[in-house]
Amino acid sequence: MPRPASTLEDTTAFIGGGNMARSLVGGMVARGADPAAIHVAEPVDALREALARDFGVRVHADAGDAVAGAGTWVFAVKPQVMRTVCEGLAARAGDARPLAVSIAAGITTAQLSAWLGGDAAVVRAMPNTPALLGAGVTGLYANAAVDAAGRERAASLLSATGETVWIADEALMDAVTAVSGSGPAYVFLLAEAMEDAARAQGLPADAARTLVTQTLLGAARMLTEAGEPPAGLRRRVTSPGGTTQAAIEAFEAGGLRTLVAEAIAAATLRGRELSAAND
Numbered sequence: 001m002p003r004p005a006s007t008l009e010d011t012t013a014f015i016g017g018g019n020m021a022r023s024l025v026g027g028m029v030a031r032g033a034d035p036a037a038i039h040v041a042e043p044v045d046a047l048r049e050a051l052a053r054d055f056g057v058r059v060h061a062d063a064g065d066a067v068a069g070a071g072t073w074v075f076a077v078k079p080q081v082m083r084t085v086c087e088g089l090a091a092r093a094g095d096a097r098p099l100a101v102s103i104a105a106g107i108t109t110a111q112l113s114a115w116l117g118g119d120a121a122v123v124r125a126m127p128n129t130p131a132l133l134g135a136g137v138t139g140l141y142a143n144a145a146v147d148a149a150g151r152e153r154a155a156s157l158l159s160a161t162g163e164t165v166w167i168a169d170e171a172l173m174d175a176v177t178a179v180s181g182s183g184p185a186y187v188f189l190l191a192e193a194m195e196d197a198a199r200a201q202g203l204p205a206d207a208a209r210t211l212v213t214q215t216l217l218g219a220a221r222m223l224t225e226a227g228e229p230p231a232g233l234r235r236r237v238t239s240p241g242g243t244t245q246a247a248i249e250a251f252e253a254g255g256l257r258t259l260v261a262e263a264i265a266a267a268t269l270r271g272r273e274l275s276a277a278n279d
């Protein structure tokens, strides 16, 4: 249902209300955004109802209803369905000329602009799920059709959920995706492995969970608050001939750095493949 034109600039529509949209919406509302000015289109009843219940945002089953009257359209669907979703909204985009923000891995601003009918103002954003806690980080790239006000609007929307970093070369957005978009999963994998190892050493499961999670939280806070590069922080834990040195030597012998580089290269490549597969 159309809404008054006076709300146009302030209203944000999300197309897709899954995991990442939920993190962004939750982060925005927690930091004072008006829930009534956030509209979400999501086909899954349970997800839609949970968004309305938990955050007070307006929800719709149909994307056309969500974008009506919105000045910013955030595309938060999977890369594989992005083309169909954009093409379904192209006629409306031609009339409304919204700022389009896509958070999809791989999909380029050229693809998005073409699918939305051409000459669309598109910001490609890559957030991550800690956005829900206001502790996210988002890489941003704007195409040439985005003016200064559009850049400001995109940065303001995403900065409600954490830090933002503008990326000048769009080709690097696949590396951003591989480092920080996917990155929380790498930390969760490390947490799983540390918990498994703690239990293997005989620690009870609840003690293992507390020891691991608080260690990761404390280390992450030191990384952000101590003003020292990670290598320096690591050296100050590592007593010569002590326990940490024994562990670090095992990590290095096992090729941890090479493994991390390979994992990030694989994720970067997958982003490029997602773009090519959807052309």
Ligand SMILES: NC(=O)C1=CN([C@@H]2O[C@H](COP(=O)(O)OP(=O)(O)OC[C@H]3O[C@@H](n4cnc5c(N)ncnc54)[C@H](OP(=O)(O)O)[C@@H]3O)[C@@H](O)[C@H]2O)C=CC1
Pocket (backbone or CB within 6 Å): 015, 016, 017, 018, 019, 020, 021, 041, 042, 043, 044, 047, 063, 076, 077, 078, 079, 081, 085, 103, 104, 105, 126, 127, 128, 129, 181, 182
């Ligand atoms: N999860 C993450 O950590 C991050 C994800 N991203 C990107 O965010 C995007 C979404 O990922 P994520 O949230 O994990 O995926 P989800 O599958 O959790 O969410 C996408 C949602 O969009 C729904 N959907 C499908 N078609 C439409 C449509 N036509 N209109 C409205 N909604 C629709 C899906 O429903 P259904 O399931 O029925 O298809 C699904 O509920 C992806 O492009 C991903 O690359 C970016 C950064 C981090």
Ligand SMILES: O=C(O)[C@@H]1CCC=N1
Pocket (backbone or CB within 6 Å): 105, 177, 181, 182
């Ligand atoms: O796994 C993915 O493809 C998405 C993009 C970054 C995080 N999740």
